[in-house]
Amino acid sequence: MQERSSYHHPDLRQALLEGALALLKSEGIKGFSLRRLSASVGVSHAAPYRHFASKDQLLAVLLLEGHRLLAAKLVAARVANPGPALDRLIALGRAYLDFAGENPERLGLMFSGEGNRAAEGIDPGALASETEGVDSFAPLEETVRECQAEGSLDPAEDCGILSMAFWSQVHGLALLRNEGIIEGMSRLRGGSAEATVEGVLALMRKGMGRLRPLVG
Numbered sequence: 001m002q003e004r005s006s007y008h009h010p011d012l013r014q015a016l017l018e019g020a021l022a023l024l025k026s027e028g029i030k031g032f033s034l035r036r037l038s039a040s041v042g043v044s045h046a047a048p049y050r051h052f053a054s055k056d057q058l059l060a061v062l063l064l065e066g067h068r069l070l071a072a073k074l075v076a077a078r079v080a081n082p083g084p085a086l087d088r089l090i091a092l093g094r095a096y097l098d099f100a101g102e103n104p105e106r107l108g109l110m111f112s113g114e115g116n117r118a119a120e121g122i123d124p125g126a127l128a129s130e131t132e133g134v135d136s137f138a139p140l141e142e143t144v145r146e147c148q149a150e151g152s153l154d155p156a157e158d159c160g161i162l163s164m165a166f167w168s169q170v171h172g173l174a175l176l177r178n179e180g181i182i183e184g185m186s187r188l189r190g191g192s193a194e195a196t197v198e199g200v201l202a203l204m205r206k207g208m209g210r211l212r213p214l215v216g
Helices: 004-008 012-027 034-041 055-080 085-102 104-110 113-120 124-130 138-150 159-178 181-188 193-209
Strands: none
Touching: 012 034, 012 055, 012 104, 034 055, 055 085, 055 104, 055 113, 055 124, 055 138, 085 104, 085 138, 085 159, 085 193, 104 159, 138 159, 159 181, 159 193, 181 193
């Protein structure tokens, strides 16, 4: 006789991953457990172990999937903006903000201490099929190098540090927007979250553009 969980979930693995995202949204990572996930998806407590050896492995798979999706979005933004590299850099910032707004639970997991500790504790061999295309920092570093090559950023500066500086600003902006802070503060000042975000990106472009060699 066919098991009930298989009948209701012909793609049990995907159902578990989607259920995990929903559970992260409602309970947060500290309230996440495979037992709660099983109950929310409507399968037996043993069902998740058909695809994931542990809670940490499931979280690691979600984390890597998030970086893969983010990397693809950033690469697409690069392709869509073939003009000046500094403009392309700001386009990557917008793409990051879009991803953060569309995937707040993924973003929270990807850059949480708990999520990264879970991924670090898994045998790399168990995640070998999940690691392709997950370097979401590479498109940013490549774009920063292009800015340095065109002279819009100082080529004498460390590319990794410049990339980290830009990412830190955009990530902070994403978190403030996701939590509704920017919306509330903008409304109090008679503005909108969209206008505030665009204004911040414009200031970032000016600031990054000043990080160039002095001539003369």
